[in-house]
Amino acid sequence: xxxxxxxxxxxxxxxxxxxxxxxxxxxxxxxxxxxxxxxxxxxxxxxxxxxxxxxxxxxxxxxxxxxxxxxxxxxxxxxxxxxxxxxxxxxxxxxxxxxxxxxxxxxxxxxxxxxxxxxxxxxxxxxxxxxxxxxxxxxxxxxxxxxxxxxxxxxxxxxxxxxxxxxxxxxxxxxxxxxxxxxxxxxxxxxxxxxxxxxxxxxxxxxxxxxxxxxxxxxxxxxxxxxxxxxxxxxxxxxxxxxxxxxxxxxxxxxxxxxxxxxxxxxxxxxxxxxxxxxxxxxxxxxxxxxxxxxxxxxxxxxxxxxxxxxxxxxxxxxxxxxxxxxxxxxxxxxxxxxxxxxxxxxxxxxxxxxxxxxxxxxxxxxxxxxxxxxxxxxxxxxxxxxxxxxxxxxxxxxxxxxxxxxxxxxxxxxxxxxxxxxxxxxxxxxxxxxxxxxxxxxxxxxxxxxxxxxxxxxxxxxxxxxxxxxxxxxxxxxxxxxxxxxxxxxxxxxxxxxxxxxxxxxxxxxxxxxxxxxxxxxxxxxxxxxxxxxxxxxxxxxxxxxxxxxxxxxxxxxxxxxxxxxxxxxxxxxxxxxxxxxxxxxxxxxxxxxxxxxxxxxxxxxxxxxxxxxxxxxxxxxxxxxxxxxxxxxxxxxx
Numbered sequence: 114x115x116x117x118x119x120x121x122x123x124x125x126x127x128x129x130x131x132x133x134x135x136x137x138x139x140x141x142x143x144x145x146x147x148x149x150x151x152x153x154x155x156x157x158x159x160x161x162x163x164x165x166x167x168x169x170x171x172x173x174x175x176x177x178x179x180x181x182x183x184x185x186x187x188x189x190x191x192x193x194x195x196x197x198x199x200x201x202x203x204x205x206x207x208x209x210x211x212x213x214x215x216x217x218x219x220x221x222x223x224x225x226x227x228x229x230x231x232x233x234x235x236x237x238x239x240x241x242x243x244x245x246x247x248x249x250x251x252x253x254x255x256x257x258x259x260x261x262x263x264x265x266x267x268x269x270x271x272x273x274x275x276x277x278x279x280x281x282x283x284x285x286x287x288x289x290x291x292x293x294x295x296x297x298x299x300x301x302x303x304x305x306x307x308x309x310x311x312x313x314x315x316x317x318x319x320x321x322x323x324x325x326x327x328x329x330x331x332x333x334x335x336x337x338x339x340x341x342x343x344x345x346x347x348x349x350x351x352x353x354x355x356x357x358x359x360x361x362x363x364x365x366x367x368x369x370x371x372x373x374x375x376x377x378x379x380x381x382x383x384x385x386x387x388x389x390x391x392x393x394x395x396x397x398x399x400x401x402x403x404x405x406x407x408x409x410x411x412x413x414x415x416x417x418x419x420x421x422x423x424x425x426x427x428x429x430x431x432x433x434x435x436x437x438x439x440x441x442x443x444x445x446x447x448x449x450x451x452x453x454x455x456x457x458x459x460x461x462x463x464x465x466x467x468x469x470x471x472x473x474x475x476x477x478x479x480x481x482x483x484x485x486x487x488x489x490x491x492x493x494x495x496x497x498x499x500x501x502x503x504x505x506x507x508x509x510x511x512x513x514x515x516x517x518x519x520x521x522x523x524x525x526x527x528x529x530x531x532x533x534x535x536x537x538x539x540x541x542x543x544x545x546x547x548x549x550x551x552x553x554x555x556x557x558x559x560x561x562x563x564x565x566x567x568x569x570x571x572x573x574x575x576x577x578x579x580x581x582x583x584x585x586x587x588x589x590x591x592x593x594x595x596x597x598x599x600x601x602x603x604x605x606x607x608x609x610x611x612x613x614x615x616x617x618x619x620x621x622x623x624x625x626x627x628x629x630x631x632x633x634x635x636x637x638x639x640x641x642x643x644x645x646x647x648x649x650x651x652x653x654x655x656x657x658x659x660x661x662x663x664x665x666x667x668x669x670x671x672x673x674x675x676x677x678x679x680x681x682x683x684x685x686x687x688x689x690x691x692x693x694x695x696x697x698x699x700x701x702x703x704x705x706x707x708x709x710x711x712x713x714x715x716x717x718x719x720x721x722x723x724x725x726x727x728x729x730x731x732x733x734x735x736x737x738x739x740x741x742x743x744x745x746x747x748x749x750x751x752x753x
């Protein structure tokens with residue numbers, strides 16, 4: 114939402130298109146003017162709630178239910194604010210009655226009310242309240258990725274927040290977050306860690322309420338909102354792991370950790386660029402401010418503000434008070450600002466503000482529309498537990514999974530899918546009977562071995578058109594940086610949601626200012642199923658080539674000889690042998706294409722390219738985002 118804040122003789126005007134202007138103000142006041150109320154979203158303005166009849170009370174109850182549904186289980190109410198955003202305020206008696214009626218409306222729907230902020234200006238009261246539903250079988254699930262350079266304090270901050278302890282400056286808090294012994298020895302994260310933090314209906318942290326170390330099931334049972342932290346690797350060596358974490362989990366927000374004593378480096382910019390590419394709003398958290406000299410901190414803050422304005426094209430917003438947190442919550446979903454908060458995990462400086470922000474952050478990714486769609490479960494990892502069948506974990510992107518339901522697992526090396534049965538479902542170590550789209554869960558699968566499952570596979574509804582197995586696809590890409598030219602035959606390593614694999618560029622159609630806007634319609638990926646691949650394999654066999662269940666890379670030379678013939682057979686099964694071009698002419702023609710300027714890509718170029726997986730078919734669909742990194746080459750795009 115946009116907002117006008119009069120403060121310290123400066124008017125900060127944040128418009129709906131997320132651009133900020135500054136003008137001088139003649140008076141020093143702190144009255145906030147909000148933008149007009151939106152008909153959508155989970156924010157509601159109420160000037161006053163007094164003298165309510167049963168009919169009006171019923172309408173207000175229905176309205177609150179709508180706002181709760183819009184916010185995925187929570188909503189923000191402002192008392193004393195007009196629908197046009199004018200904060201007129203109420204008298205003491207009117208304010209008390211309005212708050213009483215607000216609690217009554219919430220209790221009618223079994224919702225809880227927690228006061229966030231209350232201001233009194235010239236005997237006029239304005240209140241801001243958080244409304245949450247009290248459903249034992251439902252909680253708000255907020256996913257937060259934590260990225261940043263190595264030694265920026267990512268694991269330490271997660272350990273401090275989730276375990277309720279302060280760090281001793283020597284890595285005490287991060288020991289509770291690491292997954293492997295070598296991470297403890299080196300002090301550096303090399304895998305994707307997963308920790309949770311719970312809030313009750315009043316916004317209090319649940320993790321620290323127990324006399325003993327709580328289990329995840331304890332935290333989930335006593336919480337109305339769960340913040341799931343995904344601790345990503347910061348070292349450049351593990352950049353692919355970090356990219357995989359952001360593309361496969363797709364968090365609501367990302368915390369970019371920056372050490373106050375180190376400032377921004379190339380890995381920090383890399384992680385910020387990933388968030389911008391994937392359109393994930395991020396919050397900059399500056400850690401270790403207790404050990405940094407004042408002049409160094411000020412210099413690093415100037416660099417951070419500069420890269421936010423000129424690099425990310427966003428407005429840096431320094432969070433120093435509770436009022437700043439509330440202001441951030443209203444605008445962060447629009448992805449127009451970058452909140453910046455300074456903390457110390459040793460002295461606990463501003464940790465309370467960070468916790469408040471996490472408690473109030475709204476869920477950004479809405480999966481409500483995907484609940485009734487076919488099942489799409491992206492496999493992230495596999496486990497073996499004694500006494501149980503094969504266990505997989507990952508994100509349920511669409512559909513509803515139930516125990517004893519039959520699903521299809523794949524694609525395998527030949528593009529086929531195998532039917533398996535769900536024996537049990539666990540979410541945050543809690544046994545559940547069904548899971549809906551948007552949850553990160555673990556499944557116990559029957560009739561499948563762990564060694565058969567690879568990262569990038571999916572579980573889908575056992576319907577033929579859902580069993581996608583794509584060997585080739587078209588993508589619209591933008592070359593962000595490339596020290597060399599990119600030609601046909603180039604083999605980068607790509608990230609497409611949960612898929613990680615090397616691909617080969619087989620065709621390039623360069624885009625320039627004179628290109629036809631409708632050119633994209635000529636280059637679209639046609640989803641292939643296993644049956645389509647079988648038909649292609651039949652044509653391969655007719656040409657004397659037999660594909661085995663081993664990587665295509667070993668057969669590149671043989672594939673190259675037949676590739677042109679396969680393309681011709683796909684276009685027409687009735688091509689006469691006399692019309693085919695001999696192999697030598699094909700090679701000469703291919704060399705000419707490779708040397709053509711229209712098929713060479715450099716930094717800043719945009720193009721439609723046809724890509725082929727080198728190892729095996731994958732589950733990819735149009736509109737999926739694509740990132741490829743190969744050395745210093747960086748490119749982004751999406752499947753078309």
